[in-house]
Amino acid sequence: MAGLTINEAAETTGWSARMLRYIEREGLIEPARSSSGYRLYGPEELQRLRTLRELLAEHEISLGDVGFAARLRRESELRGAVETWLAAEPRRPEGVTANDWLRFEQQKHERLLAGPAAA
Amino acid sequence: MAGLTINEAAETTGWSARMLRYIEREGLIEPARSSSGYRLYGPEELQRLRTLRELLAEHEISLGDVGFAARLRRESELRGAVETWLAAEPRRPEGVTANDWLRFEQQKHERLLAGPAAA
DNA sequence: AAAACCTTGACACAACCTTGGTAAGGTTGG
DNA sequence: CCAACCTTACCAAGGTTGTGTCAAGGTTTT
Numbered sequence: 450m451a452g453l454t455i456n457e458a459a460e461t462t463g464w465s466a467r468m469l470r471y472i473e474r475e476g477l478i479e480p481a482r483s484s485s486g487y488r489l490y491g492p493e494e495l496q497r498l499r500t501l502r503e504l505l506a507e508h509e510i511s512l513g514d515v516g517f518a519a520r521l522r523r524e525s526e527l528r529g530a531v532e533t534w535l536a537a538e539p540r541r542p543e544g545v546t547a548n549d550w551l552r553f554e555q556q557k558h559e560r561l562l563a564g565p566a567a568a
Numbered sequence: 569m570a571g572l573t574i575n576e577a578a579e580t581t582g583w584s585a586r587m588l589r590y591i592e593r594e595g596l597i598e599p600a601r602s603s604s605g606y607r608l609y610g611p612e613e614l615q616r617l618r619t620l621r622e623l624l625a626e627h628e629i630s631l632g633d634v635g636f637a638a639r640l641r642r643e644s645e646l647r648g649a650v651e652t653w654l655a656a657e658p659r660r661p662e663g664v665t666a667n668d669w670l671r672f673e674q675q676k677h678e679r680l681l682a683g684p685a686a687a
Numbered sequence: 688a689a690a691a692c693c694t695t696g697a698c699a700c701a702a703c704c705t706t707g708g709t710a711a712g713g714t715t716g717g
Numbered sequence: 718c719c720a721a722c723c724t725t726a727c728c729a730a731g732g733t734t735g736t737g738t739c740a741a742g743g744t745t746t747t
Contacts, residue, residue, distance in 0.1 A: 454722075454723070455722095455724095466723095470724095486724060488723085
């Protein structure tokens with residue numbers, strides 16, 4: 450038996466068994482499974498569950514937020530699109546007219562969306 | 569009058585005036601204000617509003633998600649904490665015992681949370 | 688000064704998120 | 718073989734999101 454079952458893991462991490470399943474569905478921590486389908490939490494998963502608790506407690510964020518951050522890390526196209534949008538803050542440099550800037554930003558965005566080149 | 573008022577901006581961007589206020593409260597797009605408090609949307613804001621629409625339409629994400637990404641970009645300590653947690657995927661390299669890895673990850677996390685050094 | 692805007696604040700509502708519970712059924716250990 | 722677990726799949730309550738609408742009051746335009 451290589452790992453704790455879900456209720457044991459809940460015990461040592463402070464999460465409820467229910468929440469461990471929810472966290473899994475969010476794509477955050479997916480434990481191994483036994484041949485019969487039981488979840489088996491190893492030391493790494495247990496530690497990650499504990500630090501996840503700290504992370505949520507210390508900053509004003511939700512599980513969904515962490516899930517989205519994980520998604521950003523996996524889906525490079527999404528990450529690129531979001532970064533591009535965020536990078537286009539309305540802080541245009543001096544000496545550049547609004548229209549020039551606008552055209553530049555628009556083309557940059559189109560370039561990025563056009564090619565599935567991101568990595 | 570340097571900019572469109574909220575209903576004019578709504579007209580050209582496809583958002584409702586209500587949603588423009590909502591988007592502002594989410595910290596995503598904060599237009600300038602006239603001396604009497606009217607929102608004034610410039611070309612950059614209008615373009616960002618349009619690309620925001622595309623972003624949401626093309627990927628399965630919410631306004632709150634984009635707001636969280638914006639927060640990650642602004643709050644470096646939060647970004648560091650989330651990145652550290654995500655980076656600790658349970659894919660430990662061969663030849664390293666689980667305990668070694670665990671200790672390493674834990675210390676890394678503590679180091680990062682300890683100092684407000686992030687930038 | 689009246690019409691046509693804008694502001695914030697509130698009520699409303701469907702759809703979803705977060706969590707807990709419970710039920711029907713498979714697994715495991717004594 | 719039976720108690721004590723595990724699994725998935727639902728129901729449910731309370732909070733959040735996304736959106737509209739309306740009210741009371743200031744501003745701009747004609």
